[in-house]
Amino acid sequence: MSIQSLKNGGYIVYFRHGEATVGRDQPFVDFDRCETQRNLNETGRRQAILIGEVFRKESIPLEPFIISSPYCRALNTAKLAFSNKPVRIERSLARVVNLSEYPTITDNEKNQILNDLKRVLEIPTSLGENRVVFGHSFPKGIGLGNIEYMVGVIIKPKGQGKGYEEVDRINFNKYIYS
Numbered sequence: 001m002s003i004q005s006l007k008n009g010g011y012i013v014y015f016r017h018g019e020a021t022v023g024r025d026q027p028f029v030d031f032d033r034c035e036t037q038r039n040l041n042e043t044g045r046r047q048a049i050l051i052g053e054v055f056r057k058e059s060i061p062l063e064p065f066i067i068s069s070p071y072c073r074a075l076n077t078a079k080l081a082f083s084n085k086p087v088r089i090e091r092s093l094a095r096v097v098n099l100s101e102y103p104t105i106t107d108n109e110k111n112q113i114l115n116d117l118k119r120v121l122e123i124p125t126s127l128g129e130n131r132v133v134f135g136h137s138f139p140k141g142i143g144l145g146n147i148e149y150m151v152g153v154i155i156k157p158k159g160q161g162k163g164y165e166e167v168d169r170i171n172f173n174k175y176i177y178s
Contacts, residue, residue, distance in 0.1 A: 001154060001170070003054075003175055004058075006154070007058070008128070009126075009128040009130050010125055010130070011130045011131075011154050011155060012130065012131045012157060012164070013131070013132050015051065015077070015132070016151070018040050018044030018047040018073065018076075019047060020041060020044055021039055022038075025037045025071075029071070031071065037071055037072050037073065038073060039072050044073065045080055049080050051081045052081035054172050057175070062082070062130055065085055065086050066088070066133075066134065067088050067089075067120070068087050068093070068134040068135070069096070069136060070090075070094050071136070074134045075089070081132075081134075082132070090133070092113075093120065095113045097136050099143065114142070114143055118163055119160075121155050122162060122163050123160060124159055150172045150173045152169065152172060154167045154170060
């Protein structure tokens with residue numbers, strides 16, 4: 001699949017937030033206080049802007065809103081990439097961090113996080129448009145797996161209650177300088 005395929009719409013493009021500062025979030029993250037979290041570094045801010053530039057340059061049709069995890073690093077990635085669109089917070093995406101940060105979570109908790117993700121990714125897009133979601137990477141073999149910076153996971157939603165299909169991964173870096 002190429003980026004050209006996105007021009008017909010019908011896909012969800014899931015991105016990991018831009019590169020963030022090194023370290024860990026504070027134990028009790030306050031989503032309204034970015035100082036309690038890891039945040040975008042300068043490279044991450046540039047990555048976010050470049051993602052938006054690729055969508056505009058390639059005239060990829062988007063829904064009128066962007067979806068983001070409530071973590072500041074994801075929310076700021078969304079706002080920098082698509083400053084002309086409102087961002088809808090999807091609180092369940094925040095729990096994806098628990099899969100990596102707290103590997104001792106129970107199977108029930110892990111299943112709940114993955115079921116919440118499925119509910120977000122199985123909803124069809126508006127006709128002729130794509131949906132962009134900014135969230136977090138996953139541990140290898142879980143959910144969408146490891147997601148590199150600037151790589152969009154292309155998802156075809158199958159409908160509410162029917163799941164989704166990961167169709168491809170596109171490295172948006174290769175479209176920046178071409």
